[in-house]
Amino acid sequence: DQQVKQNSPSLSVQEGRISILNCDYTNSMFDYFLWYKKYPAEGPTFLISISSIKDKNEDGRFTVFLNKSAKHLSLHIVPSQPGDSAVYFCAASSNSGNTPLVFGKGTRLSVIA
């Protein structure tokens, strides 16, 4: 039973446009959500996070939105750049973010110049 779901295996976006990556979760105990970016042959790199007490967190070109009632979060990247091409993982944690992370399967983003 997958507790964190990323239903889009891949996404292609033109350079300069907005990229929207989606993530759904089923466990209502999750209270901390993170996005990681992964290049081939490297470990995941932390990108941005949000706690359940917020509904939006912004860091430069990256914004994460959390809809607790829908158990849904999304990552917006604007404007998208070719260097953003990577696999993006959504992850979740509970107990004020102190439990091991549960990851989705990832979405491969391709930003086309």
Added chain:
Amino acid sequence: DTGVSQNPRHKITKRGQNVTFRCDPISEHNRLYWYRQTLGQGPEFLTYFQNEAQLEKSRLLSDRFSAERPKGSFSTLEIQRTEQGDSAMYLCASSQLQASYNEQFFGPGTRLTVL
């Protein structure tokens, strides 16, 4: 570089052999996690330590797997009698326990291939 480091980066072994991986966390991070990632999947939790205490083990961690963090600094993950199904990327992450909401920072991983 003060990030998480893992050694070796790649390991090829024959079925039935034992392998050991090492992880050096970010200095002063008191939590250390091991995850495993297979093709097309996200990382899956294996086990984690707070200082030298192993706090939780996933059901994925069979009795052929053992992890240690003897002095609360680096950690080792050993797989005995490797099987082809053990082929995966083994990832280590560390974090600093705070009151809440601590990010985990990952190392580059050790890719294991069991022939």
